[in-house]
Amino acid sequence: MGVVIEPLDFASAAQADRYGLYEVAEAWAAEAAPDREKAPVEAYVAMWESRNDLGFEPARFVVARENGRIVGYAQAEISEAEANAHLALVTVVVLPSHRRRGIGTALLRASLSLLDGRTVIESWSPGPGEPGEHFAAAHGFRVVTSMTRQRLRLTDPPAVAELPAGYELVTWKGAAPEEFVEAYVEGLNAIADAPFGETTLDHAHNTVESIRVEEAEATADRWVVLLLHGGGVAGVTVVERMPTKPEYAEQLQTVVLPAHRGKGLGLLIKSRMLHELDGVETVFTRTSSENAHMLRVNHALGYEDRYTYMAVQAKTADLRA
Structure with missing residues (x-):
């Protein structure tokens, strides 16, 4: 058969x-x-x-x-x-x-x-030189971005720099407090200007309603560190525990809004996050290979590069031909 x-x-x-x-x-x-x-x-x-x-x-x-x-x-x-x-x-x-x-x-x-x-397919998985890359190219897919997978063995969390005057940190685990959820959504959506190559995947379409749906369906712990300035959002970082291996977690979004960049705040909030992760031994993350600044921040925290992979894209009409 x-x-x-x-x-x-x-x-x-x-x-x-x-x-x-x-x-x-x-x-x-x-x-x-x-x-x-x-x-x-x-x-x-x-x-x-x-x-x-x-x-x-x-x-x-x-x-x-x-x-x-x-x-x-x-x-x-x-x-x-x-x-x-x-x-x-x-x-x-x-x-x-x-x-x-x-x-x-x-x-x-x-x-x-x-x-x-x-009308569009993207695949976020082929590694350079691997069979998947050759398969994608043979079927007309083009490379639209590259990502770097990183890992941090969490032993002693790094020291957290002093918060500049006028800033404050809010942390929580689980659902966002009602008084901060709008600032949280605004912070997440500020990732829109992060370098992601030519992908058409929109990372910045969060709403209060979509966040509440995510929270209601959550099967794992989620930690958030929100940076505020003058009552408005200045930055945010999010980590989620892996539900089947509670000693592992995934670093998700980290964003500092444009008006607050250049002050070391990304490193500060990510350092602060590492003090929140009770029971977590290893943290993984994925970062655009074009985002040299965030890669440097992660290396400063102790992350090591594991491998790179690509996103490839094709039109479904071309695949049907």
Whole structure:
């Protein structure tokens, strides 16, 4: 029997199929970082069942089976946010032993049925020189940005610089206090001018309503450090604990608003955040490879570069041709 391409409803998928997806994903992850600690299957399940940190819906799948076993998959994520209504995030993964047989191409074409009319596909995963880069180029995708994955082993948190006159810090864990939620949203959306290459992914479409939805659906601890000046927002940084490995956390947005840059405030708020992370031993983050300033800040905090990966983009109409 040959390879069969078919849709998979993750919500009702059998445990064996969920584990099959996991095995394919882990084989791919090991290629990018051979010395990484293997992630538990529960971490993948939590990721696939929930919205991602940019508000995209839970993953939709088509899978490739050989003799019933999953040997590859394509996952697609779409967002209902107007700012990203044109875009689908798509990832295609095939076991190394099953590549160069047309399976990836078949999965990519089958994934178009999952996109609900989105006109642009981006994939945030290929590593330079890896099979995914060659696959993307062969199918007409172009590179639109590059990201650097970093890791911090958290032992003794660094000292926090003295806060300049006129500034104050507010910290919380969980839902944003009502009196600060609007400032929090404004701070998050100020990431719009951060360097992200030519991606059309909108990182800055948060609203009070969308934040409250995220908070209501949260399955992990989230810490926020908000920097205020004269009652208005000056900066913000956010970290989220990984729900299946509570000793790990992901550094999400860090933003200092333009009027307050050049004062070392990004380093200050990120340093302060590291004192909030009770029970966390390791923090991961991803930063645009073009954002030399934030990379320097992270290195000053003790982050080490792990690997780089790219975002590639294509029009769905071109893929249907």
